[in-house]
Amino acid sequence: MLKQHSFDQINPPARLLMGPGPINADPRVLRAMSSQLIGQYDPAMTDYMNQTMALYRQVFVTDNPWTMLVDGTSRAGIEAVLVSIIRPGDKVLVPIFGRFGHLLCEIARRCRAQVHTIEVPWGEVFDPQRIDDAIQSVQPRLLACVQGDTSTTMLQPLAEIGEICHRHDVLFYCDATASIAGNPLHTDAWHLDAVSAGLQKCLGGPSGSSPITLSEQFSAQVRARKHVEQGIRNAQHQDGDEEMVYSNYFDLGMIMDYWGPERLNHHTEATSMLFGARECARIIAQEGIDQCVARHQIHGEAMVKGLQAMGLALFGDLAHKMSNVTGVFIPQGIDGEQVRQLLLNDFGIEIGTSFGPLHGKIWRIGVMGYNARKDTVLTTLAALEAVLNHLGFVTTQGSAMQAAWDFYE
Missing domain, CATH: 3.90.1150.10 (Aspartate Aminotransferase, domain 1)
Structure with missing residues (x-):
C-alpha cells in the first residue's frame, strides 16, 4: 500500500534571477500562459500560430516565411535545425569559443557529420579571417556557430562571417539562444540561413519553446530530405535512407507542414507555451x-x-x-x-x-x-x-x- 503524503500547492520562493538564465518571466507572459486551452485546429488557434510567425519575423529581423516554434527548450530548436539539415558524411565546421560550441559539435556528431573545429581561448572571439581560412581549408556544407555564449559572456560578431559563408556557398546556422533581443541580430542582412533561440533569456519568458527561422535556401534543402511518418516505412533498409531525417519529432519538414497552410498533423501544439511565446514577441514588437x-x-x-x-x-x-x-x-x-x-x-x-x-x-x-x-x-x-x-x-x-x-x- 502506498504511503500517504500531503502535497501543498506549488509556491516557489520569491527570487530575483540575475544569473545567465533563466530569468523572471514578464508577468504579461505568465498571464498569457494561464489562458484556457483550445483545439489545435480551432481557427482561433491557427490564427494565433500565424500571428506568432509574423511577430517572430520582427524579433529575428527577417522576411523568412518559415519562422515558427519548435516545442521544447532552446536545445530542441538546435537539434531540430541540425538533424533536419545534416546528412551522414556532411562536413560541418564549428568555431568554438565556449561551452555551447562543444554542444553543437556533439549534436552534429550524432547526426553522423564530419565535424571540424577551430577554437580560441575562453574570453576571446574569432577574427573573421580565421573562419574564412578554415572554410577554404575544410570546405564544409554547414557552418554552425553560437552568437552569444553565456559560459564565457562573449559575443561573436556575425556580419562578416555571414558574408564569407554566402560567398563560399556554405549554409550558416546560428544559435542565438542567449543573445537575441539583447544584442543586435539581423538574420537577412547577415546572410544567416537558420537561427534558433529560446524564451528564457532576453525574450523574457520561461524555458520550453524554441523560436526558429529558416532561409528559403535552407528550408528548400530541408524539404529535399525524406520525411516519412513513423510506422509507415518498411523496417528493412531502403535505398536512399541516407536522405532520411533521423528524427520524427524534430523533423523540420514535417513541422513546416504542421505550421503551413496544409496543417498536416505532426504533434499537438504546446498551446500554453505558444501563448507565452507569442506574448514574448508581442511585448518586444510593441517596444521595438x-x-x-x-x-x-x-x-x-x-x-x-x-x-x-x-x-x-x-x-x-x-x-x-x-x-x-x-x-x-x-x-x-x-x-x-x-x-x-x-x-x-x-x-x-x-x-x-x-x-x-x-x-x-x-x-x-x-x-x-x-x-x-x-x-x-x-x-x-x-x-x-x-x-x-x-x-x-x-x-x-x-x-x-x-x-x-x-x-x-
Whole structure:
C-alpha cells in the first residue's frame, strides 16, 4: 500500500534571477500562459500560430516565411535545425569559443557529420579571417556557430562571417539562444540561413519553446530530405535512407507542414507555451526590437559600471562582451559559493557560477528580459556590495550604486 503524503500547492520562493538564465518571466507572459486551452485546429488557434510567425519575423529581423516554434527548450530548436539539415558524411565546421560550441559539435556528431573545429581561448572571439581560412581549408556544407555564449559572456560578431559563408556557398546556422533581443541580430542582412533561440533569456519568458527561422535556401534543402511518418516505412533498409531525417519529432519538414497552410498533423501544439511565446514577441514588437536591444545595452552597461566601481575585475574581451551577461572574477580570499548563498538566502537574489576552465573563478551576472531594469540593477549591486563587505572585501560604501546612478543620469 502506498504511503500517504500531503502535497501543498506549488509556491516557489520569491527570487530575483540575475544569473545567465533563466530569468523572471514578464508577468504579461505568465498571464498569457494561464489562458484556457483550445483545439489545435480551432481557427482561433491557427490564427494565433500565424500571428506568432509574423511577430517572430520582427524579433529575428527577417522576411523568412518559415519562422515558427519548435516545442521544447532552446536545445530542441538546435537539434531540430541540425538533424533536419545534416546528412551522414556532411562536413560541418564549428568555431568554438565556449561551452555551447562543444554542444553543437556533439549534436552534429550524432547526426553522423564530419565535424571540424577551430577554437580560441575562453574570453576571446574569432577574427573573421580565421573562419574564412578554415572554410577554404575544410570546405564544409554547414557552418554552425553560437552568437552569444553565456559560459564565457562573449559575443561573436556575425556580419562578416555571414558574408564569407554566402560567398563560399556554405549554409550558416546560428544559435542565438542567449543573445537575441539583447544584442543586435539581423538574420537577412547577415546572410544567416537558420537561427534558433529560446524564451528564457532576453525574450523574457520561461524555458520550453524554441523560436526558429529558416532561409528559403535552407528550408528548400530541408524539404529535399525524406520525411516519412513513423510506422509507415518498411523496417528493412531502403535505398536512399541516407536522405532520411533521423528524427520524427524534430523533423523540420514535417513541422513546416504542421505550421503551413496544409496543417498536416505532426504533434499537438504546446498551446500554453505558444501563448507565452507569442506574448514574448508581442511585448518586444510593441517596444521595438532596436529599443529592446538598446534597453539591454543600457542596463548591462550600468551593471558593468557598478561592478567596476566596487573594484571587481571583469572577465574576457570587454569589446566583445554580451550586453546582457557579465563575467566577474571572484576576489582573492573570497568564497564564491558563500557569496552566492548569502545573496540567495538573505536577499533572494540569484547570480550564476561557472564551469569548465572558469569553474570557481568567475560569477556570471545577467541583466536580461523582464529583469533588464534600473531597479534590478541597483538592487543587485547594493546586495552584492553588502555581502562582499560582510565577508571582508573592502569597498567604498555605496560606490557601486553611485556609479550606476551616475551612468543612468
